[in-house]
Amino acid sequence: MVLITLVSSDEQNFPVERELLKQSGTIETLIVNMNLDDEDTDAAAMPIPLPNVKGDVLEKVIQWMEHHKGDPVKEGDNEDNNAEIVVPQWDDDFFKPAMYGSKHLELTVAASYLDIKNLLTLSCKAISNTFKGKTGPQIREEWGVPNEFTPEEEEAIRKENEWSE
Amino acid sequence: MLSSLKKKMLPNRSKKPTLFDLLKKEDDEEKTQAQASISVLPDDLLLMIFDNLSMEERTPLGTTCKRFRELDFELGKRKFDSIYVNWSKKCHHFTGRVAGIDYNIYGGTIEGKVYPHLQATRHNLRFFRKAFAKQLIISFAMKLDKSEAELISSILKTVTFRELGVFFEATNEYDADVIPSLFKHRDLELAKVTLCWKRSFFHDGKRARNLVMKLPPVKKLQIEFEYSDNKFKRFLNKKFGLFNEFATVDGEYVLDDATLQHITSNTNHAVIVGKSKCSAQGILNAFKIVRQSPLEKKLVFFFAPRPIIEEIISMPNLCFDNYDWNHDLIDRSSKSLLAFSEKTGAFCTVSMGKVDENGKMISWNID
Numbered sequence: 294m295v296l297i298t299l300v301s302s303d304e305q306n307f308p309v310e311r312e313l314l315k316q317s318g319t320i321e322t323l324i325v326n327m328n329l330d331d332e333d334t335d336a337a338a339m340p341i342p343l344p345n346v347k348g349d350v351l352e353k354v355i356q357w358m359e360h361h362k363g364d365p366v367k368e369g370d371n372e373d374n375n376a377e378i379v380v381p382q383w384d385d386d387f388f389k390p391a392m393y394g395s396k397h398l399e400l401t402v403a404a405s406y407l408d409i410k411n412l413l414t415l416s417c418k419a420i421s422n423t424f425k426g427k428t429g430p431q432i433r434e435e436w437g438v439p440n441e442f443t444p445e446e447e448e449a450i451r452k453e454n455e456w457s458e
Numbered sequence: 459m460l461s462s463l464k465k466k467m468l469p470n471r472s473k474k475p476t477l478f479d480l481l482k483k484e485d486d487e488e489k490t491q492a493q494a495s496i497s498v499l500p501d502d503l504l505l506m507i508f509d510n511l512s513m514e515e516r517t518p519l520g521t522t523c524k525r526f527r528e529l530d531f532e533l534g535k536r537k538f539d540s541i542y543v544n545w546s547k548k549c550h551h552f553t554g555r556v557a558g559i560d561y562n563i564y565g566g567t568i569e570g571k572v573y574p575h576l577q578a579t580r581h582n583l584r585f586f587r588k589a590f591a592k593q594l595i596i597s598f599a600m601k602l603d604k605s606e607a608e609l610i611s612s613i614l615k616t617v618t619f620r621e622l623g624v625f626f627e628a629t630n631e632y633d634a635d636v637i638p639s640l641f642k643h644r645d646l647e648l649a650k651v652t653l654c655w656k657r658s659f660f661h662d663g664k665r666a667r668n669l670v671m672k673l674p675p676v677k678k679l680q681i682e683f684e685y686s687d688n689k690f691k692r693f694l695n696k697k698f699g700l701f702n703e704f705a706t707v708d709g710e711y712v713l714d715d716a717t718l719q720h721i722t723s724n725t726n727h728a729v730i731v732g733k734s735k736c737s738a739q740g741i742l743n744a745f746k747i748v749r750q751s752p753l754e755k756k757l758v759f760f761f762a763p764r765p766i767i768e769e770i771i772s773m774p775n776l777c778f779d780n781y782d783w784n785h786d787l788i789d790r791s792s793k794s795l796l797a798f799s800e801k802t803g804a805f806c807t808v809s810m811g812k813v814d815e816n817g818k819m820i821s822w823n824i825d
Contacts, residue, residue, distance in 0.1 A: 355702050375646075378510070393494070395494030395498075396494075397494075397501060398494050398496065398498060401499065401503060402498075402499065402500075402503065405500075405502070405503055413503075413506070414506075416517075417503065417506045417507045417510060418510050420496070420507045421507045421508070421510035421511050422510075424507075424511060424515065424518070424519075425511070425515055426515075427518055427519025427523040428518050428521065429518040429519070430521070430522075432518055432519075432522045432526075433522050433523065436494075436495065436496035436497075437495035437496065437497075438495060438496060438497055438522055438523045438526075439495075439523070440522055440523070441524055442521070442523075442524075447521070452676060455732065
């Protein structure tokens with residue numbers, strides 16, 4: 294089993310099974326560019342720095358990739374059928390402790406940076422699920438969004454929504 | 459319309475947070491285990507999140523914060539009752555109307571105020587992104603240049619609609635580019651399309667026929683080619699309305715054998731009001747398409763030059779029933795009817811379509 298070392302922004306080393314990293318478009322590209330797959334390259338001696346991902350987040354990402362090892366990755370533009378995606382129970386439990394917290398947001402940003410399509414899709418879906426059935430002020434409160442509307446603006450928008458309902 | 463203009467005055471987008479900001483913020487918050495702000499997510503991720511929601515579920519985004527409001531707007535896929543596109547010398551605007559509220563992008567002079575010309579800005583190009591409109595009504599009241607045609611096409615590129623109405627109120631050159639671009643990548647088999655070349659302007663029949671030939675299969679088609687080749691008549695029409703356009707067979711025409719065949723093959727119900735230059739064989743060929751059609755309801759109605767109709771009626775192998783000047787030919791095996799009736803002027807009306815057991819043309823509801 295070939296191990297490849299990932300180095301987080303806070304310089305923690307994570308030795309990861311080569312196979313797992315196929316899920317990350319960004320790392321896959323780096324592996325190819327660094328010729329880490331060549332037999333005469335000593336992959337163990339060439340760690341991959343990920344200056345945009347912190348150790349605790351990277352740990353979660355690797356945990357997620359381990360669980361999803363071998364999952365098929367949907368290709369192409371699937372923006373039209375995201376509505377049908379269901380977050381599996383395992384992933385829901387995985388996201389839940391961090392939900393509404395910065396960890397989950399960081400995980401989402403890392404999934405986007407590392408180009409791990411399935412993680413990004415599910416993570417976004419889990420966030421959007423928290424919006425369902427909520428009002429604007431409720432979303433604000435739950436997700437720490439400051440209220441920037443003046444009472445007049447709020448009133449105007451409220452009226453507009455009455456129209457569109 | 460203007461009351462809702464302020465809706466388009468959206469706030470400047472907040473700067474994309476960098477991951478550095480995100481991490482810094484996290485450091486601060488970790489101590490207290492406080493909630494994070496979703497505002498740290500960059501636009502593309504917020505758009506992905508919003509895109510998972512239905513139209514109704516997206517409604518509260520507008521009241522959450524200004525950035526959400528704008529992103530929701532940019533995500534598009536809005537549903538409108540109607541989208542109107544009006545392109546005249548004075549002004550040009552796109553208006554999306556839903557439940558009595560108008561959402562506009564525009565340029566030119568509106569209600570005395572002069573605005574810059576409509577440009578292909580990111581905002582304008584995304585305004586109707588993936589929008590759905592029950593009706594899309596386009597009115598060209600000036601000659602388009604190539605760049606205007608492209609702008610209109612790109613703004614409407616991803617709009618879907620159930621009904622399309624196009625009104626040519628000027629001699630047009632690039633309509634040939636704009637309108638077919640609305641047929642591309644869309645399934646219009648259940649749609650209704652109206653093409654109207656307004657009288658009182660000169661219209662090139664060949665250009666109109668070229669456009670008709672590009673029509674995809676649609677459920678209902680209505681064509682009005684109320685052209686007048688006489689300047690004085692055009693003036694009178696503009697001033698006083700009705701003028702008999704069908705007095706002579708001369709002049710520009712919208713229908714010939716090829717367009718008739720195309721329309722008959724591609725529509726369930728077509729009404730073509732305008733001069734035609736169909737041959738007897740062309741009309742019989744179109745009727746053959748009707749007879750062979752598996753549809754239970756089908757109707758094609760148009761005007762044909764009277765000598766051509768007389769030629770068909772006198773064909774010895776065809777047995778028309780006639781009373782007064784109405785001539786009916788029913789093909790019982792395929793429940794199809796070909797009917798001519800006299801019309802003042804140089805043209806007769808032709809109806810071809812499916813009939814019920816009693817030989818009556820199956821009537822159509824407008825919808």
